Amino acid sequence: MAKADAWGAPGGTAFERREARSDGLAGNARLIAEPAYRRLLAAEPLLRRSIPALIIIFLVVIAALRFLSLMNERDDVERDAKAILSLAAGQLASSISVAANLGSTPGATQDLLEGISRQGAMGRSHVLAVTDSAFKIVAVTPQSTGWEGRSLDAIAQGGQPLFMFGDRAGVMEVRIGGLDWYAAVSLTNGRNGAAAALVPQDAVFDTWRKTVSLNVTLFVLTAGVLIVILYAYFGQAARALAADRIYLEAHQRIDMALVRGRCGLWDWDMVRGKMYWSRSMYDMLGYEPCDAMLSFGEVDEIIHPEDGDLFQLANRIVAREIDHIDQVFRMRHADGQWV
Known part of the structure; x- marks a missing residue:
């Protein structure tokens, strides 16, 4: 009985010391993890409501970035296409001037067009044309356009600066057959003719x-x-x-x-040596309810020493000496009495 009285000293049981413990956490783990966990629980409703907004913002940002990227890519494509037209028109005009000084024939001019068309980055959609001083087309490639013999300034609507200033007008947008084209015109020396390079915008x-x-x-x-x-x-x-x-x-x-019903529910995990008690069990013994699992020793500590030993009981179950538990024992109440 002296031993029992010693156990009944105030603050002596593990249950009375559990107020210093967190559910499943203790020591440094509690100091580090519990504040963050509590903040996470508090922020969970806000996070749940913010998920749709975050997804929408994500999609909008991705769409905006990709749109800007595609527009920059379009500008690069347009810039490259205009540079090719400008170079092709200038090269064609220079070659025509040299050929004219050598007294070339109309057939030689057509061959010159075909040769320049096969060079560089000229595609099948590009059109090269050579005109006389009145901008009447004398040679064109591909010949399937049917432009030969027609006036270039009448075919390319909206491109009057090209025929007045040539290279200085740069590459302009013109309308041909109801479609948008890019066109570059380079005047030959002496203004006795012109060279033109054109391409449909759809092809570009x-x-x-x-x-x-x-x-x-x-x-x-x-x-x-x-x-x-x-x-x-x-x-x-x-x-x-x-x-x-x-x-x-x-x-x-x-x-x-x-x-x-003044009943208590025990869930005994013998493999891990842990126990779960219902809140009614804590109420019967006057202890503060706790959702955490109890250790073997914590429960055994408040059982009367004359009424049995949980460790011995567990060993008998593991050894299959018994297959059920029917045990009467006293347990220490929070106020010190035996229940």
């Missing part, structure tokens, strides 16, 4: 449009996947909340039944 931006189409498709697919994930997330969150509510209601009903 054909590859770029395919890139835009691919990017739009990928963006739509990405947005669709994120929307599906968002829908699944909120669906799962709603089901989790419903499950938590059902669990809490069932748990409260069980606790109420246990409290009114």
Whole structure:
């Protein structure tokens, strides 16, 4: 009995010292992890509501960045196309001037056009033309255009500065057959003719449009996947909340039944040496309820020494000497009495 009285000293049990412990955390782990965990719990509703806004902002930023990138790419394509036209017109005018000084024939001019057309970055959609002083086309490639013999300034509408200033007008946008073209005109020496290089804008931006189409498709697919994930997330969150509510209601009903019946529920994990007590068990013994698992020693410490030993009982169960527990023992109440 002296030993029992010593156990009954105030503050002597592990249960009375559990106020200094967190649920499953102790020491430095509690100091480091618990504040962050509490902040996370407090911020969880805000984070849940902010997820749709974050996804929308993410998609808008991605779309804006990709749009700017595509527009820069379009400017580069346009700049390269204009540079090719300007160089081709200048080279063609220079070659015509040299050929004229050598007394070339119209057939030689057509061959010159074909040769320049095959050089550099000239594509099938590019058109090269040589005109006389009245801007009447005397040679053109490809000949399938049917422009030979027609006036270039009548074909290319809106390009009057080209025929007045030549190279100084740069590359301009003109209308040919109801379509938008880029055109560059270079006047030959003595203004006895001109060389022109033209290309449809549709041909210039054909590859770029395919890139835009691919990017739009990928963006739509990405947005669709994120929307599906968002829908699944909120669906799962709603089901989790419903499950938590059902669990809490069932748990409260069980606790109420246990409290009114003056019963306590034990869940004994012998492998890990841990026990879970219902809140009614804490209430019967006057201790502060705790959601954490109790250790073997904490429970054994408040059992009367004359009423059995949990360690011995566990060993008998493990050895299969018994297959159920029917044990009567006294436990130390928080106020020191035996229950």
